[in-house]
Amino acid sequence: MTTSEGGTTGAKPKGIDPRGPRFGATITAVLLLVTVFLGLVFVPGSGATLAERVSNPAFVLLVVITLLFAWGAFAGIQRHPYGQIFRVLVRPRLDAPAHLEDPRPPTFAQLIGFIVSTVGVVLGILGVPFGLVVAAAFAFIAAFLNSVFGYCLGCQIYLLLVRAGVFRGGASSLAVE
Amino acid sequence: MDPIGALAVVLALVAVGTVCGVLWRWRVGRAREVNSGKVITEEQIGQRFAEKVTLVQFSTEYCTYCPATRSVLSQLAAEYQGVKHVEIDVTNDQSLANAFKVLQTPTTLLVLSSGQIRARFGGPPRRAELAETLAQLIDSAH
Numbered sequence: 001m002t003t004s005e006g007g008t009t010g011a012k013p014k015g016i017d018p019r020g021p022r023f024g025a026t027i028t029a030v031l032l033l034v035t036v037f038l039g040l041v042f043v044p045g046s047g048a049t050l051a052e053r054v055s056n057p058a059f060v061l062l063v064v065i066t067l068l069f070a071w072g073a074f075a076g077i078q079r080h081p082y083g084q085i086f087r088v089l090v091r092p093r094l095d096a097p098a099h100l101e102d103p104r105p106p107t108f109a110q111l112i113g114f115i116v117s118t119v120g121v122v123l124g125i126l127g128v129p130f131g132l133v134v135a136a137a138f139a140f141i142a143a144f145l146n147s148v149f150g151y152c153l154g155c156q157i158y159l160l161l162v163r164a165g166v167f168r169g170g171a172s173s174l175a176v177e
Numbered sequence: 178m179d180p181i182g183a184l185a186v187v188l189a190l191v192a193v194g195t196v197c198g199v200l201w202r203w204r205v206g207r208a209r210e211v212n213s214g215k216v217i218t219e220e221q222i223g224q225r226f227a228e229k230v231t232l233v234q235f236s237t238e239y240c241t242y243c244p245a246t247r248s249v250l251s252q253l254a255a256e257y258q259g260v261k262h263v264e265i266d267v268t269n270d271q272s273l274a275n276a277f278k279v280l281q282t283p284t285t286l287l288v289l290s291s292g293q294i295r296a297r298f299g300g301p302p303r304r305a306e307l308a309e310t311l312a313q314l315i316d317s318a319h
Contacts, residue, residue, distance in 0.1 A: 018241055033187055040183035099244040141194050149198035152241070159239060159282070163271055 015100025016078055021109070022147055023090055024072070024082030028065065028113070029143035032136050035061045039133035048127065059124045062136055066117040072110030077103050080110070109146075109154020113139055205300035208310045216292040221273060222263050226290045229259035230314050233286040237268040240282040242301040249304055250285065253311060260311065287314055 039058035053059060072080035116139045123131025145151040161167050178186075219225055222233055232250045236243040247264055254262040267274040267282070277286070280299070287296040287310060296310050 012238070033190070036190060037180075037183050037187050040178045040186055041180050043178065099241075101241050102239045105239045105241075137190055140190060141197065144191070144194040145198050145201070148195070149202055151198065151201055155239065155241070156281070159237060162237070162239070162268060163274060165271070 013103050016083075016103045016106075017086075017091060017097045018099070018101040019094065019097060020083050020086045020091070021077055021101075021106040021152070022150060023086045024077075024080060025143045025146035027082055028068070029140055029147050031061065031065050032140035032143055035065065035136040036133055036140060039130070039136060043130075044127065046127075046129075050125070050127075053124060053127055056124070058132060058136070059121070062117055062120050062124065062132060065136075065139075066114060066121055069110050069114035069117055073107060073114045077107040077110060105155035105158045106152060108158040109142075109152055112154040112157060113142065116142075206298055206303040206306070208302075208306050209297050209299070211286075211294045211297055213294075215277075215294050217277065217286065217288055217294055218292055221276075222265060224261075224263050226288065226292065227254075227259055227261035228290055229257070230311060231288045231290075232260065232262045232311075233288050234262065234264045235267050235274065235277070235279045235282055235284045235286075236264055237266065237282045239268075243283045246283040246285065246301050249302065249307070253304075253308060257311065257315060260315070287311060289314070 035058050038061060039056075042057055044053045044056050068081065072083075077083055116135055120132045120135025120139070123135060142153045145153060158167070217233065222231070232254055234243070234246060234250055236247070243264075247262075250262040250264075254260045265273065267279060273279075277284070277294075283298075283301060285298040285302050285307070286294050288294050295314055298307060
């Protein structure tokens with residue numbers, strides 16, 4: 001069975017188990033919640049140097065989360081490390097999924113996560129008070145809704161963009177008009 | 178902030194997320210009665226209407242719950258005489274989606290043979306509510 005590359009060949013990509021992204025969202029939600037907690041406990045003082053801000057535990061964790069989002073956004077959700085963990089450890093213990101999901105919307109959702117957490121990282125570098133915490137909190141809400149309620153905010157945004165004509169829908173590749 | 182305070186904020190965040198999620202779940206898939214007299218045409222759905230009620234499902238290519246909804250609707254259609262299920266892909270049809278204010282997919286319309294829309298379900302419809310609404314419409318369609 002061959003897997004087509006996410007959107008580049010122009011063919012509709014192979015469906016994925018919809019529980020995979022939700023599993024990833026669960027891990028992400030927990031990490032983001034820890035980020036918020038750390039960001040509230042270890043607040044860089046107003047006179048903190050750049051080095052102090054960058055070595056802040058919440059900042060470091062958010063950078064890691066940002067990199068993970070980037071991995072999912074640019075390599076595709078199927079190649080995300082959580083996706084691999086799901087495939088190897090979790091999926092074999094579950095029944096086959098009732099339906100498969102198009103991987104493009106959850107991949108785009110990773111991009112949304114990447115953007116929001118990058119904003120948090122930038123705010124952390126700039127030393128905007130609680131900027132990092134607020135960004136992480138927003139990202140947490142989205143990850144939490146996905147993990148617990150199966151609601152994918154990024155997927156909804158993707159759909160709206162397709163309908164707005166920003167992405168071409170149908171069997172064609174993911175091209176920005 | 179001290180750890181207890183931080184923990185309180187974290188719990189409040191989880192509570193906010195939970196409220197949002199529960200609200201969304203509660204609203205999804207419920208029947209909305211349509212009294213506006215809005216009409217859909219056979220031309221728009223590309224098929225003849227059923228004798229009694231047509232279950233019109235708007236889907237898009239990326240819609241996670243559309244296949245499951247398709248199963249539910251076609252099963253229901255098979256159970257009742259004079260009911261059929263029609264699925265329309267609006268991925269590339271902005272005008273049709275706008276005409277019927279399709280903000281999410283699946284969106285299901287219950288349509289009489291006159292083309293009149295009598296109910297709509299946003300998101301995956303709750304089966305019991307859908308079956309009940311359908312039964313009521315079939316009765317009143319006589």
